[in-house]
Amino acid sequence: MTAAHLLEVIPVEECHALLAGHEVGRIGVIAEHYPLIIPVNYGMDGHTIVVRTHPGSTLGAAEHANVTFEVDDIDRTTRTGWNVLVRGLAEEVGPHHRVELVQRTHAVGVEAWAPGEHGSWLRIIPQSVSGRRIVRGQLPWGVDDRAYL
Numbered sequence: 001m002t003a004a005h006l007l008e009v010i011p012v013e014e015c016h017a018l019l020a021g022h023e024v025g026r027i028g029v030i031a032e033h034y035p036l037i038i039p040v041n042y043g044m045d046g047h048t049i050v051v052r053t054h055p056g057s058t059l060g061a062a063e064h065a066n067v068t069f070e071v072d073d074i075d076r077t078t079r080t081g082w083n084v085l086v087r088g089l090a091e092e093v094g095p096h097h098r099v100e101l102v103q104r105t106h107a108v109g110v111e112a113w114a115p116g117e118h119g120s121w122l123r124i125i126p127q128s129v130s131g132r133r134i135v136r137g138q139l140p141w142g143v144d145d146r147a148y149l
Contacts, residue, residue, distance in 0.1 A: 005079065010131030015084045018131065019071055020044045024113075027051060027124070028068035029090075031060070042069075043108035049086065049124040052110040054117050062090040062122055069124050082133040086126050093121040 010018070019025075028037045042051045049069055067090045074081030093105045105121050112118035 005134050005136060008133045008135055010082060010084065010133050012129050012131075015129045015131040016044075016047055018073075018082065018084050019049070019086070022071050022073070023110075025049075025069055025071040027062065027090075028070070029062045029065060041110050041112050043110040045104055045108050045123070047126055047129075049088070049126070050105055050108040050110055051122040051124065052112050052118050053120050053122055054112075055120050063092050065090055066127075067124060078136060080134050080136055082131060084129065084131040086124065087128045088124045088126040090122055090124050093123055 023041055023043065024039060025042050026037050027040050028035060030036070040051045040053060042049050044050065067088060069086040069088065070083060072081060072083035093102055095102070102121075105123060110121075
């Protein structure tokens with residue numbers, strides 16, 4: 001007998017805290033008529049997601065587009081975990097923006113793990129944020145879960 005798992009909705013403020021506590025997520029864009037999901041390094045400027053990337057298909061598809069951004073954490077042993085999904089508008093940050101915005105974006109300090117040129121900066125302005133968590137349920141009172149495999 002094992003405890004059932006439960007699905008919980010994560011409050012928005014906790015979603016923001018979970019986003020702030022990680023540095024790798026996935027951005028989803030439509031590129032050449034197909035969904036494209038790419039792992040990226042990111043940081044947070046308040047509730048805005050900052051991605052440092054290279055010029056190419058991700059940046060081109062994301063510029064002034066609706067995108068999704070997802071971060072998760074799982075424990076395969078306990079089959080528990082959480083995910084946060086952000087839907088928002090992506091915008092490349094460049095010299096046409098206010099100096100303060102460019103400086104604030106760069107100050108987030110995102111360092112790309114992948115090799116190569118990563119001199120382009122993308123901001124994802126959230127339109128909606130949602131999260132879910134799978135947690136272990138409770139066995140009935142008096143049942144010792146150590147007795148079961």
